[in-house]
Amino acid sequence: MRYSGIGGQAVMEGVMMKNGDDYAIAVRTPDQKIVVENFVSAGLFKNKTVKNIPVIRGVVNFIESLTLGMKALTYSASFFEDEEEKKEQNEKKENFVMGLTVAFSVVLAVGIFMILPYGISLLFEKVFTSHWVIALLEGVLRLLIFLGYVAGISLMPDIKRVYMYHGAEHKCINCIENGLDLNVENVRKSSRLHKRCGTSFLLIVMLISILFFMFIQVDQGALRLILRILLIPxxxxxxxxxxxxxxxxxxxxxxxxxxxxxxxxxxTTQEPQDDMIEVAIASVEAVFDWKGYVEKIRQEEV
Structure with missing residues (x-):
């Protein structure tokens, strides 16, 4: 499996690609132009040693990815706001709102995907006496809620387009990692599925939580809930x-x-249109030397 080191995220009518601390957001504006802007993300945590410790680096990466994702979505959405709304914004206000949005998103996710399944599973304690059965039932409920949420929002037209841009992002990365030139034709025939995906990460979280929570064997319901929340990181x-x-x-x-x-x-990924692929290609080219990477692959195969 070749590893390019780049990763991305679909945003509103666009794609964000990240390579190290550099990232670029490409957006198809209402007038059908592609606007690309480069940024540098030093991250929320400066200590490189801590960021390389197994497990801990996953927590750090998750927080930083969530924050960066919110910034990318806000940036892309700004192209579709009224001019008066844009003028009213300022940097302090944006940072404050961003902080509230991230915090609210985390609390909401914990409530829906962690606390809600736990609360529902308690209703079955009079039916099942086994702690293992209750924990497994809780995990199944969590999975069903998560899968239902993902499938449900996919029916929304705007989300469907985001999923198409998500597909374009994956196709670009697969195209490069398979040693192909980055163009619309090659990207179109590349797979839209990739093992380094946030969707896969969230599903793994759901599955691993079942195993972790099975070993929380305490009688007090409140303590069991607290331990579940503490184990999330x-x-x-x-x-x-x-x-x-x-x-x-x-x-x-x-x-x-x-x-x-x-x-x-x-x-969570759908086949993109060619104009979406063009946007994804633009975001890759802004942060990654794909020609040098592909040439290196071809030399190794000789």
């Missing part, structure tokens, strides 16, 4: 390590465990 860190390994390995066992995430990507 650990679960995120472990999940990141798996996704990191999966993105660099073709080990048959790793590939088997990657299958569920790839299957879910059939919902």
């Amino acid at each position: 650990v679960i995120a860190g472990v999940s990141y390590e798996f996704i990191r390994l999966a993105g660099r390995s073709d080990n048959p066992i790793v590939n088997i465990f990657s299958k569920p995430g790839l299957m879910l990507q059939k919902i």
Whole structure:
């Protein structure tokens, strides 16, 4: 499995690509032009040693990715706002709103995908006496809620377009990592599924949480809930390590465990239109020397 080191995210009518601390956002504006802007993200945590510690680096990466993703979405959305709304914005206000948005998103996600399944599972304690059965039921409920959410929002027209740009992002990365020139024709025939995907990461979080929570055997319901919340960063860190390994390995066992995430990507990525592929290509070219990378692959294959 070739590893280019680049990653991305679909945004509103565009794609964000990141390579190290550099990232670029390409957006198809209402007048059908492609606007590309480069940024530098030093990250929220400056200590490089801490950021390289297994599991901990997963927590750091998750927080930084969430923050960067919100910034990219806000940036792309600005092209579709009224001019008066743009003039009213200022940097302090944007940062404040960004902080509130990230915090609210985390709280909402914890509430829906962690606390809600736990609360529902408590209703079955009078039916099942086994702690293991209740924990497994909670995990199944969590998976169903997550999958229902992903499938449900895919029916929204705006989200469907985001999923198409998500597909364009994956196709570009696969195109490069397969040693092909980055053009519309080659990208179009590349796969839209990729093992280093945020969708796969979230699904792995759901699956690993089942195993972790099975071992929380305390009688007090409130304490069980608190322990679940406290374990979320650990679960995120472990999940990141798996996704990191999966993105660099073709080990048959790793590939088997990657299958569920790839299957879910059939919902969260859709086949993009050619004009969407052009936007994704523009974002890649702004931060990554794909020609040098592809040439290196071809030399290694000779």
